[in-house]
Amino acid sequence: MKSDPVNMEVESERRPATAYEVAELAGVSQSAVSRVFTPGASVSATMRAKVLDAAQQLGYRPNLVARSLITRRSSLIGVAVPGTANPFYQAALDALSTSFARIGYRVLLFTSDPMAGSDPILDEVLRYRVDALVLISTSLSSHFADECLQLGLPVVMLNRKTDSDSVSSVTGDNRRGAKELAAFLLAGKHRRFAYVAGLEHSSTSRDREAGFLEGLAERKVRHVERVVGNYSTADTESAVRTLLSSATPPDAIFCANDYMALVAINLARAEFGLQVGTDLSIVGFDDIEMARWPIFGLTTYSQPVELMVRRVIQVVERQLSTAAAPAVQHIVDGELIVRGSARIPQTGVVRSADHWIWRSRKRSDASR
């Protein structure tokens, strides 16, 4: 029930104040207002005070839409993330959002269908004139990649890559990680191996499979059971069910990522009454937070999310500043984290920070 005139106009629904209105109130030019709200501009203290005061009164907030139109920079980063329950994506998205915020960018999110490519929505997102695109575990057509290249729009893939090296990527060391896991399993005296693949078209799953087979082949192991989990709960369950129902079930299973490994552990225990780590070894890839929950104690090869995101940001920043900076394929190191879900070899396990890690002979020879 206030009735003083100053508040009156505020009571009713009003459109946001403009710089022009602030200028009028402060008795200065509109460009002066603009300068006060532009970081690197030169304004006298008096002017700043007057403007800030007027702005305060009107609840003025610079319109970034208008600013974007003229600067051609939106300070928006388009981020694609697959619509699945995989905690690794959540962690990556979180880190991206937080890190980009620190350097003045916001994340424009689009949830991609993990099965389909991301082109259709990407196209939509380009209309918003995002300053860069980050694709978490999502692929894009080379046609689209070319278009982005021509537009000078930085694109970086996180946890995925393309055959062409014209698009930047940041991935874990899929090949070596998988190879080490193979060596680890071999050292643990396992005999019958199985691989649970992710999505068939995912470079990550393919690289991990290749590394795994390679590691196994070095010790003359040729036969590896192969099933497909598609990174989904349901598919992984039936895949693992198939594996374990076999007449000669595997004694070591490598899942293309931790999420599937967790699903596998669950199933092995609940449906087959298996003691994971003893009766059956299961390993994954990622080292998501839940992997270290005692109940799972998953042995896995780590992908340091924070570090990977930092790399993504570096790449984006470089491409943004340098006109045609070349695309780069970053591979971030990981470690084979030893926990209880797989039989532990006699040798090679060492303490590192707050966990145990394992290194194959070959690698530890080549000291850093």
Added chain:
Amino acid sequence: MKSDPVNMEVESERRPATAYEVAELAGVSQSAVSRVFTPGASVSATMRAKVLDAAQQLGYRPNLVARSLITRRSSLIGVAVPGTANPFYQAALDALSTSFARIGYRVLLFTSDPMAGSDPILDEVLRYRVDALVLISTSLSSHFADECLQLGLPVVMLNRKTDSDSVSSVTGDNRRGAKELAAFLLAGKHRRFAYVAGLEHSSTSRDREAGFLEGLAERKVRHVERVVGNYSTADTESAVRTLLSSATPPDAIFCANDYMALVAINLARAEFGLQVGTDLSIVGFDDIEMARWPIFGLTTYSQPVELMVRRVIQVVERQLSTAAAPAVQHIVDGELIVRGSARIPQTGVVRSADHWIWRSRKRSDASR
């Protein structure tokens, strides 16, 4: 090595084509181009074909920034989500992103510090002229809420609410859910109860606590051990550790959400060797996907994310269309899902769809 003039310009890095350029190529006016790309406009087939063709050649994409400037609608929804590992948030965000996309909106994400309020970043996000704000488990100052109200900006809180009813909210039935969990635990003949609170300032945690105490009080149980988990892994671990180390540890623990309940189950098993569901009962709230993993089998009160998100969207749409539509506080029904993490009462458990649920006498009397 193409050299035809048409492609030449496309080869080099070029700024996006404008409607004006398309118009020129097509030999029509710029407004004609605009019309072709505006859903409800009237254009002849000939015109549309000419324009579309030219647009195709130039790779034209309407600039939504420019469009927003004039229409004053960005088709952006600001969404705040706490930066924690809680899978419930991920599920909610996923559903929001997907559902909003279907009606033409994109999500502008900002990760909020779960401890702090969301005001600082919200202010930042308003500069982007988002069409609405959705806060997932995040609170905002009443001052800020007022400002949004005056701007006619729809704000809806998901899984959180304020004391003031001037801001819309969609929540689960925290009070009743917690009360039923109390009744369930009572029916299971438990004697010593404990509550693991979430963040102290969270309405959700407070409501659940109140409901729990109320349900217990109806059967004259006055003493409830209380610890605080802050929805975080570390705090929950030490809170539960305290509880279980006590001389007279509880035989029933209600955690303010599923995530903390999962952490509690882990800890009880790993550190105390307890058989959860037999030695100790633990229940949660949310019914996240992992709650039904056999390894956890968490008894919990459900919050149907999809439905809640649908409500959020309804509220947003109404506020967007009707100028000053009143704020509403939606409460979405849930069910007490019975699994193995808590002792099961002799009566009251019934089959519903693909799971077991439990209803207190009082409630089942009042048939629908």
Added chain:
DNA sequence: CTGAAAGCGCTAACAT
């Protein structure tokens, strides 16, 4: 149905 013209709210030369 189509074109011309006037801005949306702001930044960026260019003067002063």
Added chain:
DNA sequence: ATGTTAGCGCTTTCAG
């Protein structure tokens, strides 16, 4: 240091 002016790329009256 401050004001003036000219757009950014689009939508939207308003004529024709």
